Amino acid sequence: DAGVIQSPRHEVTEMGQEVTLRCKPISGHNSLFWYRQTMMRGLELLIYFNNNVPIDDSGMPEDRFSAKMPNASFSTLKIQPSEPRDSAVYFCASSRQGSGGYTFGSGTRLTVV
Amino acid sequence: GENVEQHPSTLSVQEGDSAVIKCTYSDSASNYFPWYKQELGKRPQLIIDIRSNVGEKKDQRIAVTLNKTAKHFSLHITETQPEDSAVYFCAASTGGADGLTFGKGTHLIIQP
Secondary structure (H helix, E strand, O other), X not given: OOOOEEEXXXXXXXXXXXXXXXXXXXXXXXXXXXXXXXXXXXXXXEEEXXXXXXXXXXXXXXXXXXXXXXXXXXXXEEEOOOOHHHOEEEEEEEEOOOOOOOEEOOXXXXXXX | OOOEEEEOOEEEEEOOOOEEEEEEEOOOOOOEEEEEEEOOOOOOEEEEEEEOOOOEEEEOOXXXXXXXXXXXXXXXXXXXXXXXXXXXXXXXXOOOOOOOEEOOOEEEEEEO
């Protein structure tokens, strides 16, 4: 199993540009989570999906952030327009519902200049 | 929602000594408590977890204890080694498919 796969690993973009982060969960996992990690705020849950359905997006900071999961093997997190304060490492994680343990992807380090 | 507090933020111990990291949680419905280790520039990785029907769990040099009444749980690392140096995160959830709420992390430094 290749684990949770995220792309890109690094993204540098200019303020105002659209950014799309991608995630492929582990096959058979039916829960998917997007987290943001910064030094100041630690690991913050942005949104999670169960069986491709968004369950709780209360952690999404603003309307500039949106996430989709069109099928069981793919999810995107989009920021439009991006701002310098969005700079962080964005992690995707997946789990089998009820099992508890997450597996994290390698993360996307986003820098907005 | 759930709130998880973690202490200390930084912990420095001599190689071979023990390290203890403590967390408290606010939601009495939480019943799943994992610990993650994150090395510099890498992803968080699950090292041990405990469910609310158990008071203690061990895995070699690592152990976790849970006090449901006081709503706190702790990570214990014995005979620390240089490779234990990392940031450790505690987390809590109500189980099922809910998202984990993480503590702010503890930077563990093992002094040679």
